[in-house]
Amino acid sequence: MAAFAVAGGVNQVLKVVDRVKERPPPAETYATKADCDRRHNCLALEVSAWRVDIQVLRREIKEDFREAAAINEQRASKLHTRVDQLLEAVSEVRGKISL
Numbered sequence: 011m012a013a014f015a016v017a018g019g020v021n022q023v024l025k026v027v028d029r030v031k032e033r034p035p036p037a038e039t040y041a042t043k044a045d046c047d048r049r050h051n052c053l054a055l056e057v058s059a060w061r062v063d064i065q066v067l068r069r070e071i072k073e074d075f076r077e078a079a080a081i082n083e084q085r086a087s088k089l090h091t092r093v094d095q096l097l098e099a100v101s102e103v104r105g106k107i108s109l
Contacts, residue, residue, distance in 0.1 A: 033039075041049075
């Protein structure tokens, strides 16, 4: 029972100390509406800059895909040319073997 009384007394003393101790003014603790608006505007500017950057990246990616497609088309065309030449050579060999 004495332990509960001591714990209660300590609790009351701590409450008084909390009320008496120095606290920072509200301006340093809480943000004002102007602070929130200013931060919101800064964030809005950052987001719009990111959107522009993303649009630029999307354009660059599309250009890269077009270039890659063109390069792949050239490779495929060269490959078809080589295959056609090979088929001609095989046909000639078959013709010579058949005779």
